[in-house]
Amino acid sequence: MTLILGIETSCDETAAAVVEDGRSIRSSVVSSQVDLHERFGGVVPEIASRAHAELVNPVIADALVEAGVDFRDLDAVAACHGPGLAGALLVGVSAAKALGLVLAVPYVGVNHLEAHLHAAWLQDPEVELPLAVLLASGGHTMVVVVEADARYRLLGETVDDAAGEAFDKVARFCGLGYPGGPVIDRLATQGDPRAIAFPRPMLTDGFDFSFSGLKTAVLNHVRRHPETDVRDLAASFQEAVVDVLVHKLLGAADGAGAPTLVIGGGVAANTSLRARALEAGTETGRRVLLPGLELCTDNAAMIAATAWWRLRSDGPTPLSAGADPSLRLPTSE
């Protein structure tokens, strides 16, 4: 039995988790800073970094207690080392490296994007490959095909705003609050998704995404028609985003002959996206794997699980390593 402690501090969640043999979650603790960033309408890097530094040690302690283990029981310690906010990443990396040194166990630096993909295996270790994965959050939007032996093909990603960022910006402009995702999701349930015909940017144009133009279209519409019902606005905007996301996910699955669709990242909490992904699966005879919300959003269980795989394939990360805020997904070609 191998026990790995994972630490995640790349954005605005301070998280720690203990995972057994890369598959079974013994504990997963997440301390969200959403309330600290609320008044600014987005994550403020310096505030996030300060909060991580305050929270990381208590969160590690909680994860160990919940797992019923002691520092001495750990076989390795992992931290997310990118991509993410530089100052934030270095808090988790520093804590994990310190533990690696003191406990004399391997330290593993984990790629945040790869960890999101591993959430599918945590949800179902026997899932049928290849997977067509849509990863959408406030920081990233991409379609990836996951093949055997954790090999990844990045088909496309956003060329400007991430999907979650578009939700936040639209919500902020309309004075709806922060984070934008849940607010718009809630309003959209009471609105008409066909009320306003917003553009579907780059819908049939390869696998890259662009949400900046859609955001601008929403802002222009509100300026021209201030009387628009905000519920119709939310529903129509959300419908445009979900159309694009689901279309590209299905296209990726078709191209790769993937029997399984997976959605991950914070935007995967969106009820419309979840429903539409399930629908798409039913229509095309594919299984849809919807990881639980706690596995979709940033967490440390996915970091510890990925570390287990990486430790077996690549070995430990040297203690002289730092963080890379613009780390890319390791792809097979």
Place this chain on the structure above:
Amino acid sequence: MQLLAIDTATPRVGVALGRDGRAVGEVALIGERRHAEQLVPAIEYLCREAGIGLRSLAAVAVGLGPGLFTGLRVGITTARTIAQALSIPVVGVPSLDLVAYPLRHTDRLVVVVADARRHEVFYAAYRPVPGGVQREGDYAIATPAAVVSDFDARGEEVLLVGDGVLAHWDVFLTLERAERAGPGAAYPSAAALIELATARVEREEFCAPADLEPLYLRRSDAEIEWDRLGR
């Protein structure tokens, strides 16, 4: 009693190991703000060469700043985490004190000035007293010119020291009755941290790890902007 001391408030990564109040080994690396990369390997090297196992430490001491935000978080998080894993106390000492303490044998007022970037400096003044230095006034942040006029008005003989003095040499050159210390004395001394922290460990002046707050002295840009707009 064995102690590990860490200070990463400036571009210099400083680590020392101490036994019975004296540093037995010290590593000081002036890097390009690669605190997170260099700190743990430096601790590993020192422990190995000094023959002191981490498990034999009685406490960990760390410089609390003010200084580089990311550097401070790397040092404080590393210190806290080592202490957490070993179930030992952690002691925090302001980093400006670690610049002043080695200069306790002067008879001038010691003014420690650390570079705060953006044309500002962190500073504090210290009066040499038998066995150490006594801080006069608070830790503060100001422009180099404001620091000069502050001490100009006091009309006292001062010793200016710190990387803020080096960064704004031309401005500090205008202060009369002042001597300026060079780069050798400009950074927080991890060996001084061993000496200062040992006394506190002996008196059991520990704080809860959660209360070990970095001395930021400056809020985030977003908060400053928020208040400027009067929201």
